[in-house]
Each structure stands twice: as C-alpha cells, then as structure tokens.
Amino acid sequence: PEGSEWIGNSFLSDRPDDVNNVEQVVIPAPKPGTYTVYVKGKAITKGVTHRDGRPAQDFALVYGQPLVREVVAAAGAQGPVLESGRVLAAAPQQVRFALNGEAASWPVSDDGGSLGKVLPGADVYFPPGCASRGPIYIVGRTFRAVGVQVLDAGGRYLLTEINPEARSGGLYFAPAAEKGILINGALAAGPASVPPGGGVTAWINPGSWEIWGAEFSFSAVEGLLGGVDMAKRELTLIGVEKTYSLAPQAALAYSDEMVDVDAADLPFGAAATPCWENLLPGLRVRLVLSPATGEVTYVAARRELAVGMIAGVDVMNRRIVLSTGRDYTVPVGVSLSLDEKEAQLQDLRPGQYAVGVLLPKTRQVLSLSAYSSFLYGQVVYTSLRDGTIYFVDSCGRSGAYRYQEDTGFYRWGLPAVAAAAEAGCWARLILKPGENLVWRLDVAETTAERREIVAGYDEETGTLITSQGRYHLTERTSITKNGYPVAAGDLVPGEEVALTPFLEGASGEPLLAAVAARTSAGSRAPELEVTASWRQGEVVLVGSTTADRLYLYPEKGDRMSIPVDGKGSFHLSFRPEKEGENFLLVVAVDGGSGGVTGWQLTVSPGAGAVFRDVAGHWAERAIEELAARGVLKGYPDGTFRPNDPITRSEFTVLVTAALGLSGGEAALPFADAGSIPDWARPAVERAYSHGLVRGSADGCFRPARKITRAEAAAVLSGALSVINFGEDTPGSPPRWRDDGAIPTWARPAVERVYAAGVMTGRPNGFFAPGEILTRAEAASAVRRLLERAP
Numbered sequence: 182p183e184g185s186e187w188i189g190n191s192f193l194s195d196r197p198d199d200v201n202n203v204e205q206v207v208i209p210a211p212k213p214g215t216y217t218v219y220v221k222g223k224a225i226t227k228g229v230t231h232r233d234g235r236p237a238q239d240f241a242l243v244y245g246q247p248l249v250r251e252v253v254a255a256a257g258a259q260g261p262v263l264e265s266g267r268v269l270a271a272a273p274q275q276v277r278f279a280l281n282g283e284a285a286s287w288p289v290s291d292d293g294g295s296l297g298k299v300l301p302g303a304d305v306y307f308p309p310g311c312a313s314r315g316p317i318y319i320v321g322r323t324f325r326a327v328g329v330q331v332l333d334a335g336g337r338y339l340l341t342e343i344n345p346e347a348r349s350g351g352l353y354f355a356p357a358a359e360k361g362i363l364i365n366g367a368l369a370a371g372p373a374s375v376p377p378g379g380g381v382t383a384w385i386n387p388g389s390w391e392i393w394g395a396e397f398s399f400s401a402v403e404g405l406l407g408g409v410d411m412a413k414r415e416l417t418l419i420g421v422e423k424t425y426s427l428a429p430q431a432a433l434a435y436s437d438e439m440v441d442v443d444a445a446d447l448p449f450g451a452a453a454t455p456c457w458e459n460l461l462p463g464l465r466v467r468l469v470l471s472p473a474t475g476e477v478t479y480v481a482a483r484r485e486l487a488v489g490m491i492a493g494v495d496v497m498n499r500r501i502v503l504s505t506g507r508d509y510t511v512p513v514g515v516s517l518s519l520d521e522k523e524a525q526l527q528d529l530r531p532g533q534y535a536v537g538v539l540l541p542k543t544r545q546v547l548s549l550s551a552y553s554s555f556l557y558g559q560v561v562y563t564s565l566r567d568g569t570i571y572f573v574d575s576c577g578r579s580g581a582y583r584y585q586e587d588t589g590f591y592r593w594g595l596p597a598v599a600a601a602a603e604a605g606c607w608a609r610l611i612l613k614p615g616e617n618l619v620w621r622l623d624v625a626e627t628t629a630e631r632r633e634i635v636a637g638y639d640e641e642t643g644t645l646i647t648s649q650g651r652y653h654l655t656e657r658t659s660i661t662k663n664g665y666p667v668a669a670g671d672l673v674p675g676e677e678v679a680l681t682p683f684l685e686g687a688s689g690e691p692l693l694a695a696v697a698a699r700t701s702a703g704s705r706a707p708e709l710e711v712t713a714s715w716r717q718g719e720v721v722l723v724g725s726t727t728a729d730r731l732y733l734y735p736e737k738g739d740r741m742s743i744p745v746d747g748k749g750s751f752h753l754s755f756r757p758e759k760e761g762e763n764f765l766l767v768v769a770v771d772g773g774s775g776g777v778t779g780w781q782l783t784v785s786p787g788a789g790a791v792f793r794d795v796a797g798h799w800a801e802r803a804i805e806e807l808a809a810r811g812v813l814k815g816y817p818d819g820t821f822r823p824n825d826p827i828t829r830s831e832f833t834v835l836v837t838a839a840l841g842l843s844g845g846e847a848a849l850p851f852a853d854a855g856s857i858p859d860w861a862r863p864a865v866e867r868a869y870s871h872g873l874v875r876g877s878a879d880g881c882f883r884p885a886r887k888i889t890r891a892e893a894a895a896v897l898s899g900a901l902s903v904i905n906f907g908e909d910t911p912g913s914p915p916r917w918r919d920d921g922a923i924p925t926w927a928r929p930a931v932e933r934v935y936a937a938g939v940m941t942g943r944p945n946g947f948f949a950p951g952e953i954l955t956r957a958e959a960a961s962a963v964r965r966l967l968e969r970a971p
Contacts, residue, residue, distance in 0.1 A: 182214025199223040218242065248306040248318070252386060252393070254357060261300055264357070269305060271317050278319045287319070301361065302386040302393025322387045324352060327471060327478040328432035329397075330377035332593045335626050335684060338372035340383065340392060343432035343479060345596045352383070355391035363396040365472075376401070378432065378469030378479025399478070402468045406482075409460050416477065418466075425468060428476035433457055434595070436467065436481040440539065443489030443504045444643075444692060445557065445655035448625035448683040449609045451488045451536045452591040465541070487537040491551065494529045501529065501549075509537060509544045516548035520614055524551070534611070552620075554612040556580075557657035559695070563602045570602060570619060572610065575659040576734050577666040577766070582610060584619040592624040607683070607694045626684035627694050635676045635698070638669050644690065645669065645678075652680060652693045659695040665768045665779045666734060667698075673775030675701050706778040709769040712809045713784040716796060720763060720784055722753045723802070724809035728769035728778075736764045743767070748967060750806060761786065792821035800957035803964035812838045813960060823957035830861040830884035832893060832959055833874055836900055837864040839963045840970075842871060851882040858884065873899040890940070890958075891927035891950035897939050897962060898930035904970045906937055917948040924950065939965045 188197045189204025198204060220240055229236045251263040260270045276287040303321035328347070331354075332339045338359065341351035354372050362369040369375065379399030383392045402425075407417035414427040433455040439447070460466075460482060469479035487509060493502035502508045511517065511526055519528050529535075535551040558574035570582045584599060592601040602608060602622055611621040633647035645652045654660070654669050662671060672678070678698045682691040700706075711724030722733065722743065731743040731751060737758040745751045757763045762785045770777050792808070792815045795801045800823055807813045808821075813835055815821040827835075847870040849857070857865055861884060868874045873896050876882050888896075917923070923931055927950060934940040940962050942948045 182212045182216070197221075246308060249309055251305045253300045253303045253305060253319075253321075254393070255301060255361065261303075263305060269317070275315070275317050276319055277316060278321070280321050281323060300384060301358065302355065302384045302391070304387055320387050322385050324383040324385055324392070325381065327380040327428060327430055328378055328469075329381050330595075331372045331375040332595075333373065333684075334593065335628065339593075340372075340381065340395070341595075342430075343377060343434050343595065344430055345598070347430045347432070352385060352390060352392050354395075355386065355389070355393050358391070358393045358395065361394050365398055366396075369397075376469075377434070378467075378481065380471055380473075380478060398472050400470045400472055402470065404466065404468075406460060406462055406464045406466045408462055409457055411457050416468075416480070418468075419462075425470075425477045426475075428471060428474070428478045431477050432479045433460075434479070434481055436483045437486055437594070438483065439486045439488055441487040441489070441503065441505050441507050443655070444653060445657040446488045446534075446609070448607070448692060448694070449623040450591070450594050450625075451486050452594045452596070452623070454589060454596045455482070485539045485541055487535075487539055487546075489535065491529055491531050491533045491535050493531060494526065496527045499526060501526075501535070501546075503535065507544065509539070509546050511546045511549060515546055517551075518549070519551045520553055521620065552611050554614045556610040556612065558608070558610075558659065560602050560604060560606050560608050562604050563599060565599055568599075570610075570622070572608070575657050575666075576740060577659070577661060577664075578734065578736065578764075580617065582612065582617045582619050584622070588619050589621040590624075591622070593626070597624070607681075625694070628682050628684055631680050631682070633678055633680060635672050635674050635678055637674055638672055640670060643669070645672065645693065645696065647678065647680070651690050652682065653690040654693055654696070658693050660698075661696070662698040662770075662775070662777045663700055665777050666732075666740070666766070667768060667770055667777060668730075668732070668740075669696075671730060671770045671772070671775065671777070672696070672698055673701065673704075676775060700775050700777060704774045704776045705771075706776045707769045707771045709767065709778050709780050710809050710811055711767050711780050711782065712805060713765060713782045714796070714805065715784055715786050716754070719754045719756050720765070721805070722751070722765075722767065723805040724751055724767075725749045725806075726751065726769045727771070728776075729772045730770040732768045732770075734766040734768065735759075748970060750810070750967070752802065752806065792819060794820045795823055798823050798957060800961045803961045804957065806964055807835075807839070807960050810839075812963070821956065823955065823960070825956050826887040826953040827956045827959045828884065829874075829882065829886055829888045829892070830857060830865065832888045832896065832954065833868045834861050834864040835959060835963055836873065836896055836966075837867050839967055840900060840903055842867040842903070849882070851876045851880060853881045853883065856884060857882060868896075871899070871903055873903070887953040889951055890948065890954050891924055891931065893954045893959065893962065894934045894940055894950075895927055895930040897966060898933045900966055901933060901937055901939070901969065904966075906969050917942060918946040919948060919950070922950055923948060934962075937965075937969055939969070 187206045187208060189206055190198035190201060222238060225236045225238045229238055251265055253261045254264045255262045257268050259268045262268055273287050278285050278287040300321050303319050306318040308315040326342055328343050329340055330343050332341065338354045339351045342348045359371050362372060364375065375397055379397045381395055381397050383395040385392050404418035404421060407419045409416045415424050416427065417424055435453055435455055437451065439451065465483045467481040468477050470476065471478050487503060490504040491501055492504050499511050500508050501511060517524050517526065529551055533551045533553050534555045535549060537546045537549045539545065540547055556572065556574045558572055561571040561573055563570050568584050570584060572582055573579050590597040590599055590601050601624055607625045607627055609623045610619050612618060613620055633649045636648055637646040639646065643654045645654055660667055660669055676698045678696050680693055681695040683694050707726055707728035709726045711722055714721045726745060726749055729745065731745050733741040733743055733753065735757055741755065743751050743753050762783060765782045765784065766779055768777065768779045792804065795804050804821055804823065847866055849866060849869060865874065931948060
C-alpha cells in the first residue's frame with residue numbers, strides 16, 4: 182500500500198531468489214490496503230502445462246499469521262479441555278479436522294473407542310484471539326495394535342508390540358497420559374499395571390508421537406499346553422475342550438522367572454527368541470484373547486531358569502554347581518549344548534556361562550545351554566551400516582565385534598534389533614569362540630550417574646560403602662581409577678567415585694555397572710618398569726615396581742595378580758588365550774595411598790622382548806629382570822652378547838646403577854683418570870667414594886681392560902658392605918680345584934661373595950679367578966646381589 186517492495190527469501194540476499202522453489206516473504210508491520218503478489222518462474226521444466234503456447238505451472242499461495250498451538254488434554258462437559266486449561270467450545274462448522282493424515286468429520290464418533298470424543302493428544306491450531314469465531318484446525322492420530330506390552334524404560338513407559346516382526350518401534354507415554362489409561366473400560370493405576378498381550382487403541386500427539394490416552398482390552402486364560410498346530414494356527418489346553426485360534430499377528434513370549442541367578446547376570450536376564458514349534462505339551466501357558474474376535478493375541482510360556490557361571494562339574498553323579506553356590510541334576514537325555522553345538526556333560530568346564538531351564542519347583546535341569554566366550558561391558562558405538570559393535574569390556578579392553586543377520590539382540594527381556602545396542606548402553610556379549618563374532622547381545626538398563634565419596638569396601642559381601650549409601654559389586658562391575666582398571670579393594674576412603682547403577686539391583690542394594698574413581702589430591706603414582714617377551718608359547722613379564730599390588734590384563738581372559746617380592750621385582754610366565762600378537766596392560770596400585778599407574782605392551786610370537794640373543798640362555802631371567810629395572814642395556818642392534826667379556830668401566834656402571842648410588846662424586850686419584858669415558862666417569866667416581874673400586878698397584882684404573890672374576894668379587898664384596906649385608910659366613914668356603922690360584926688380596930672377597938650366594942664359581946669346580954668375567958656372569962651376580970638388599 183505504501184509502495185514498498187518485498188522480495189522472496191530476502192534473508193538470503195538483496196535480490197530475488199531464483200534457486201529455491203519455496204519463497205517466504207515476511208512483513209513485520211503490514212499496512213492496511215491492497216497487496217499485489219508477483220510469482221515468476223525462471224526455469225519451468227517439470228510438471229509443465231502449456232497455455233496459449235507458453236509453459237505454465239501451478240503454484241500455491243499461503244498467507245496469514247502464526248497460529249496458536251495447544252494440545253487436547255482431557256474431556257470436558259462443554260468440549261475438550263486443552264493443556265492450558267481452556268475449553269474448546271467450537272461449533273462443528275468452525276472445525277477443520279484431520280485424523281491419521283486424512284480429513285474427517287467433527288465431532289468424532291464413538292467408533293474410535295470410549296476415548297474417541299476426547300481426542301487426547303490432538304494438536305489444536307487457531308488464530309490469536311479468534312478461537313470463538315475463526316477457523317479451528319485439529320490434527321489427531323491414533324494407534325491400534327494387538328499383542329502389546331508396556332515397558333519401564335529408565336523412568337519412562339514405552340508401549341511396543343511383543344512380536345518383533347510386527348513391531349513398529351514403540352511409543353512413549355506422555356507424563357500427562359499416565360493417569361488416563363483404561364483397561365477393559367476401567368481406569369487403571371498407571372502404565373505399570375497394564376498386563377502384556379492385550380490389544381490397544383491409543384491417541385498420540387502428531388508432533389511428539391507420545392501417547393496421551395490409551396484403552397487396553399483383553400481376556401486371559403491359563404492352563405497347561407496340550408498342543409500347537411501351526412498349520413491350522415490352533416492350540417489346545419489340557420482338560421479344556423475348546424480349541425483356540427491364533428490371531429494373524431499373535432505374539433509368543435517366555436515369561437521367565439530366574440529362580441537362581443548370579444548377581445552379575447541379573448540386570449541382563451536370559452531372554453530367548455520364542456518359537457511356536459518348540460512349545461512342548463505340559464508347559465504352563467497364559468493365553469490373552471481379543472474381546473472382539475476371541476482369537477489368541479498373545480501366549481506367555483512360563484520358564485524357571487538358573488543363570489550364572491559354571492563353578493564345578495560332577496560327571497559321575499551328573500551334577501553341576503553354579504557360581505551362585507547351588508547345584509543341579511542333569512539327567513541323561515536332556516538337551517545340552519556348548520557354543521551352539523550338541524554336547525555331553527563332560528564337555529562342560531568351570532568358568533563357562535550357562536543358562537538352565539528347570540523342571541518347575543525342582544533342581545532338575547530340562548535343558549542347558551553353555552558358552553565359553555563372553556564379555557560384559559559398554560557399547561561405544563554400533564555401526565548398522567557395516568555390522569560392527571565397538572565395545573569396551575569390564576576390564577577396560579576395547580574391541581570391534583561383528584554381528585550378522587542371525588545375531589540375537591535382546592532388551593527389556595524381549596527380542597530386539599541391532600539398533601537397541603545404542604551408544605553408552607551396558608551389554609553382555611556371547612561370542613563365537615576364537616572369533617570376534619557376536620552370537621547374542623543382551624542390553625541392561627542403567628540409571629543416571631551419581632558422584633559420591635568412598636567410605637569403605639566390604640570384601641565378604643562385595644559391598645561398596647560411600648558417603649551416601651551402599652552398593653553391590655560383582656565380578657563383572659567395571660572398576661577403574663584414573664582410567665586404569667583396578668580391583669574393588671583398591672578403592673581408598675576419601676576418593677571421589679562416579680557410580681553407574683543398574684536399573685535392577687540385588688540384595689536390596691543398587692547393583693553397579695561401573696565405578697570410576699579418581700585418586701585423592703597428593704596421592705603419588707607408584708613407579709613401574711616392565712618388559713615382555715615370548716618364550717616357547719608363553720609370554721614372560723619381568724620388571725620392578727614400588728607398588729604392592731600388581732595386575733595383568735591380557736588381551737583375552739580374566740585379570741591376573743602378579744606376585745611382587747620384597748625387593749619390588751616380579752617375574753610372571755603365562756600362556757595367552759589369543760594366538761599371535763597380544764596386547765597387554767600391567768597396572769600397579771599403591772594399597773596405602775591409592776596411587777595407580779599402568780604400562781601398555783604389545784608382544785608377538787618370536788619376539789625376544791629385551792634382547793634377541795638371550796632366549797634360552799642360562800642367565801636369561803637375570804638379564805631380563807635387570808633390563809626391566811633399567812640397570813643394564815644392550816647394543817644398538819638389539820643384542821646383549823651374554824658370552825662376551827665385560828670391561829672394568831662397564832661392570833662399575835652396572836653395579837653402581839643396581840645399587841642406586843647417587844652423589845659422592847670425588848676427584849679420582851688414578852693416573853689414567855683422563856682415559857675414563859664420559860659415560861662411565863660419574864659411576865666410577867661414586868664407586869670410588871663408596872669404596873667399591875681401587876686402582877692397580879701402579880695407580881691406574883684401566884677402564885677398558887676386561888675385568889677378571891677375582892676383581893669382580895672384590896667389587897661385589899664392597900657392594901655387600903654398601904647394602905649392609907652381614908659379614909658372617911655360614912660354614913667354611915668350598916675348596917676350589919684352583920683354590921691356590923686365588924690371589925691373597927682377593928681371597929676374603931671371594932669367600933664373602935660365595936657365602937652370600939652372589940658368586941658360586943664355574944660348573945667344573947673352578948673359581949677361575951684370573952679368567953675374564955662374561956656379561957652373563959655379571960648380570961647373574963648383580964641380580965643375586967639385589968636379592969640380598971634390604
């Protein structure tokens with residue numbers, strides 16, 4: 182009206198938009214008057230009609246003001262009550278109504294159920310301030326299904342079909358709807374009171390797809406199954422003449438009772454994919470019938486289960502013991518499988534995961550399924566595109582695991598799909614032995630993370646005590662400190678922990694999926710040195726630490742404790758479960774302060790961890806341990822050359838490094854002090870100041886000369902004095918075959934190092950005082966020296 186021109190999509194540029202086919206013109210303060218709209222097509226090539234020889238194309242023009250949106254909450258005497266509290270009192274001619282995407286009449290008839298006229302959850306749109314006279318737009322949507330159930334999904338209730346083949350994905354209840362649920366026409370206590378298997382008519386909000394109102398209908402019959410005829414889709418009950426017809430989308434589920442279950446498996450359950458053909462006569466079942474047709478919409482078959490790890494197998498008496506402590510009889514002829522293959526009782530081993538179906542009210546097994554490869558932990562990401570699950574197990578080990586079309590996924594006690602293994606969820610994986618292929622994945626629900634302070638840990642009951650409560654831990658609870666996996670007993674009072682509880686607990690205490698601790702301020706990490714080698718099919722770990730607790734986490738298998746001697750040294754050999762290259766994690770914990778550190782290693786078959794020329798050598802262990810401590814080093818080509826001689830300067834550096842001597846640098850009186858190499862001078866100065874070395878009669882040190890066994894004995898005798906090892910010797914020294922060759926000046930030192938067990942002579946009965954000491958002999962003697970240190 183005032184002559185202004187407004188162009189389409191002016192927020193993109195200052196010229197007309199000739200790219201997009203939807204244009205928006207916004208006039209903030211429109212003046213009264215007449216407006217002219219020009220629509221120009223720049224390139225009309227599709228959906229074209231020709232008028233007067235020119236291409237033309239229809240278009241739509243939409244104009245007006247933003248409408249007010251509200252949601253129908255409940256019924257009212259004068260009309261539906263909106264969420265804001267106002268009543269929608271509108272004449273039928275005012276209403277434009279769409280139901281399930283199609284135009285429908287208003288008011289709604291009763292054919293949508295007793296909730297029909299209420300339309301809870303429908304969106305209502307009307308012009309601002311004009312609800313009484315302007316047009317009103319109502320958009321509603323319904324959902325109908327049979328064989329449904331309501332699940333508690335972490336504090337919210339989810340409606341879903343039980344039959345996975347008929348499942349549409351599930352709908353959440355809006356909080357306002359939880360008080361407006363009808364069961365067979367009567368008001369229900371809430372979603373949790375809805376029994377499984379019935380039919381439902383629900384009103385949902387078109388925008389959020391949340392349920393705002395629902396009516397469930399069903400009738401139920403219980404009894405013992407007589408038989409199932411899937412060709413006729415009929416079943417019978419023992420003692421009942423009537424034959425029941427199965428509805429086209431009838432759902433079958435197992436109603437399981439875990440009468441005996443390991444706490445670690447309680448949150449995951451032991452759901453199974455039901456199969457009509459596997460229903461055996463005599464099984465107790467519950468049938469849910471449709472009130473409208475009388476057909477069976479849902480069958481619940483009750484199973485009593487024992488779930489846990491096998492702790493013992495008694496083949497003679499045909500009994501097994503589970504990790505719960507209970508024992509069960511396994512009669513001859515029952516169905517028994519191991520890793521998806523038919524098996525015998527003698528094939529079962531302790532440590533295997535097992536699920537037993539029991540004869541009701543007994544400890545007799547009807548069928549037993551066992552598995553030898555499994556993991557507990559957290560899903561990082563599930564790639565639906567390439568069929569890969571990225572997973573971190575309860576020991577902190579990461580891995581990528583494949584799944585296939587026939588992989589079983591279970592959540593909320595029901596068969597599910599791969600998408601149910603969403604990022605961050607906690608799961609139990611059953612794997613094909615020797616492969617990263619998932620046979621089965623069970624998801625457990627958790628509650629919100631909470632942060633508390635450790636007060637203590639009761640090892641007998643597996644209870645973590647914090648500043649705010651008590652929590653139950655299992656062998657599969659993920660326990661970390663500063664990111665390193667540790668044991669529950671390593672948690673120190675005063676440390677802050679982030680706790681992740683499972684939705685389902687045990688023994689009245691919340692059951693924890695994870696405990697992530699942080700060391701307290703001022704807590705120092707212990708020192709750790711470790712090397713790994715591969716020897717005759719075993720991995721050998723050697724090293725040293727200031728920690729009093731040491732753990733090995735192999736790439737596959739459970740955590741191992743590594744014994745640490747009183748000097749802080751350790752040596753462990755084990756046969757890994759995985760062939761080929763292995764990734765290892767060694768974690769050290771200071772039990773007093775709670776300090777923690779870790780060391781990651783990768784070892785491959787044939788790799789001699791430290792030096793490639795010591796495998797099988799009589800001094801291999803001594804060489805590896807000293808190398809792990811950082812006391813000795815090899816040559817740049819990766820060798821140690823154990824049978825080569827060692828020089829006086831090299832041996833002096835080795836001994837002073839082993840003793841950890843520091844300070845004490847002094848001017849050297851040796852005539853050839855200038856010839857001592859720079860890398861050895863500090864060690865020689867410390868050794869001289871502590872009385873370990875003296876020069877020759879001519880006043881020279883001779884650093885490059887090979888050291889004799891007698892000279893080495895003199896240095897080691899001085900080292901025994903440094904560590905305050907006693908002068909007393911048990912018994913008389915041996916009579917060497919070359920006893921007369923031992924120099925007078927060296928005899929006391931030789932006798933002392935022999936009595937202390939530091940040097941024992943050559944195997945042929947000779948001490949060989951004048952022969953050159955080898956690098957292997959030097960390493961062996963120094964290792965024995967360290968064993969005598971306090």
